[in-house]
Amino acid sequence: MGELSVVEICAGAGGQALGLELAGFNHRLAIELDENAAATLRHNRPDWEVRVGDVADPEVWNPDEFSEDLSLVAGGVPCPPFSIAGKQLGTSDERDLFAWAVELAGRMEPRAVLLENVRGLSMPRFAAYRQHVKDRLASFGYWSDWKLLEARDYGVPQLRPRFILVALRLEDAQYFHWPQPTPYIGTVGSALRDMMKSGGWAGADTWAESANGIAPTIVGGSKKHGGADLGPTRARRAWAALGVNGIGVADEPPSAEAPLGFQPKLTTEMIARIQGWGADVEYAWTFTGLKTSRARQIGNAFPPPVARAVGSAIAAALRHEGLPARREPSEADVTHDPLYVALRSASGPLTTAEIAERIGEAVSELEFARRLEALRQDFELLVGGTGEQATFQLGAFRGFVGQDDHLRHGAFETARSRIS
Structure with missing residues (x-):
C-alpha cells in the first residue's frame, strides 16, 4: 500500500517519533513548542522537517499542505490539563490540545490517528470529554478506542501508565x-548496571542486585518546575527504595572514589535508559x-x-x-458517560427522572450532582x-x-514562557 507517512504534533524530543520510525512510518513533519526538544529532534534526524512553535498557530504550519495521502496523525499533546498531579482543569487549561487534535484529524483526513496522554484522562472526571472525542471521530468516519497501557x-523498566487513543478509517x-504485551524482563539494577559501573564504582554490582524492582514513572515536569530531579516526594521515596537518590540528577556516574554503600543519583543517560x-x-x-533541559525532555x-x-x-x-x-x-467499546449520552441525544431539556430513564439506572442525588459538576467543567449546561x-x-x-476568539489564545500567550 505504499509508504506509511506521519505528521507528528507536540513531538517533544523524539520518543514517539523514534518508535513510529521503527514501526515503519516516515515523518513528513514534526512540530514542537520547546526549542530545546526541537533541537534534539533536529540533531538526531537532520533530514526531517521540524518546526518550532504553537502547533495551533497557522503561522507555524498549514495542515492542508501535509494532508495528501497521509497515513497517520500522531502526537503527545500536553498532559497537565488531565494530570492527577495537577488541577485537572481540562478544557479550562490553556495547554489543552486534545480536542483540537481530533478536529485536526477531521481536517487532514489521515487513515489513522494516535494520541497519547496521562492516566488522568481515563478518570471519571473526563468521562464526558472522552465521549465527546469518540463522537467527533465517529462523525468524521473513524472507529476509535482508548486503552491504558x-x-x-x-x-521498558518503568511503570509509566499512558492512556492511548487510536482511531482508524473503517x-x-x-x-x-x-499490541500483545512483551513485558520487561529485569529490574532497574539490571538495566543500569553497566552504566553505574562505567565510572569505576566498586559498589555497582551490589547496588544493581538491590535495585531489584521496576522504576516508578519518570517525571519531566514543566518550566515552572525547578532543577532536574526524579519527581515529587512520593516518587523520590520509590526511588530511594531502589537505592537511588531522587533529589537532583548527576553529571557523571559514580566514580571509583564513591563508597560501597553510596546511594547514587541517576545521570540523564540513565534516565533515558529507563x-x-x-x-x-x-x-x-x-x-x-x-x-535540566535534557532531563525534562x-x-x-x-x-x-x-x-x-x-x-x-x-x-x-x-x-x-x-x-x-x-x-x-459508532461502536462504543465503552460508554464513557451515560449522562452525557442522554443529554446529547435529547432534542430539548430533560428532567432528572427523564435522564434516569434514558440511562437505565437509578442514580443517587449525590452521584447525579457529581456527574453534573464534572460535565459542567467541559460543557455548557443549561439548567x-x-x-x-x-x-x-x-x-x-x-x-x-480552533476558534479564533477562544480564551485559550490570550491565556496561552500569557503562560507561553512556562509551557513545555
Missing part, C-alpha cells in the same frame, strides 16, 4: 488489534541542551518501545495484515426550574478546537 508491559479499523532509549543500538538517541517523552508497539499495530492494520474484525464508526422540576440541557463544548 503500561510501559513495563512493552519492554476499511482499516477491522484489522487493528492492540525511558527505553539506548539499551539497543536501534534506540540510540542523543539529547542536546543543558542538564526525557521525562516528558513517550517511551520509544511503547510507541513502536502501538505504531506497529497501526501499521499492520493499514497494510490489512491479520484477521479482520467487524468495526463500526432550568428548581427541585424536582429542574431541567438540564447540554450546551456547547468549552474546549479549544
Whole structure:
C-alpha cells in the first residue's frame, strides 16, 4: 500500500517519533513548542522537517499542505490539563490540545490517528470529554478506542501508565488489534548496571542486585518546575527504595572514589535508559541542551518501545495484515458517560427522572450532582426550574478546537514562557 507517512504534533524530543520510525512510518513533519526538544529532534534526524512553535498557530504550519495521502496523525499533546498531579482543569487549561487534535484529524483526513496522554484522562472526571472525542471521530468516519497501557508491559523498566487513543478509517479499523504485551524482563539494577559501573564504582554490582524492582514513572515536569530531579516526594521515596537518590540528577556516574554503600543519583543517560532509549543500538538517541533541559525532555517523552508497539499495530492494520474484525464508526467499546449520552441525544431539556430513564439506572442525588459538576467543567449546561422540576440541557463544548476568539489564545500567550 505504499509508504506509511506521519505528521507528528507536540513531538517533544523524539520518543514517539523514534518508535513510529521503527514501526515503519516516515515523518513528513514534526512540530514542537520547546526549542530545546526541537533541537534534539533536529540533531538526531537532520533530514526531517521540524518546526518550532504553537502547533495551533497557522503561522507555524498549514495542515492542508501535509494532508495528501497521509497515513497517520500522531502526537503527545500536553498532559497537565488531565494530570492527577495537577488541577485537572481540562478544557479550562490553556495547554489543552486534545480536542483540537481530533478536529485536526477531521481536517487532514489521515487513515489513522494516535494520541497519547496521562492516566488522568481515563478518570471519571473526563468521562464526558472522552465521549465527546469518540463522537467527533465517529462523525468524521473513524472507529476509535482508548486503552491504558503500561510501559513495563512493552519492554521498558518503568511503570509509566499512558492512556492511548487510536482511531482508524473503517476499511482499516477491522484489522487493528492492540499490541500483545512483551513485558520487561529485569529490574532497574539490571538495566543500569553497566552504566553505574562505567565510572569505576566498586559498589555497582551490589547496588544493581538491590535495585531489584521496576522504576516508578519518570517525571519531566514543566518550566515552572525547578532543577532536574526524579519527581515529587512520593516518587523520590520509590526511588530511594531502589537505592537511588531522587533529589537532583548527576553529571557523571559514580566514580571509583564513591563508597560501597553510596546511594547514587541517576545521570540523564540513565534516565533515558529507563525511558527505553539506548539499551539497543536501534534506540540510540542523543539529547542536546543543558542538564535540566535534557532531563525534562526525557521525562516528558513517550517511551520509544511503547510507541513502536502501538505504531506497529497501526501499521499492520493499514497494510490489512491479520484477521479482520467487524468495526463500526459508532461502536462504543465503552460508554464513557451515560449522562452525557442522554443529554446529547435529547432534542430539548430533560428532567432528572427523564435522564434516569434514558440511562437505565437509578442514580443517587449525590452521584447525579457529581456527574453534573464534572460535565459542567467541559460543557455548557443549561439548567432550568428548581427541585424536582429542574431541567438540564447540554450546551456547547468549552474546549479549544480552533476558534479564533477562544480564551485559550490570550491565556496561552500569557503562560507561553512556562509551557513545555
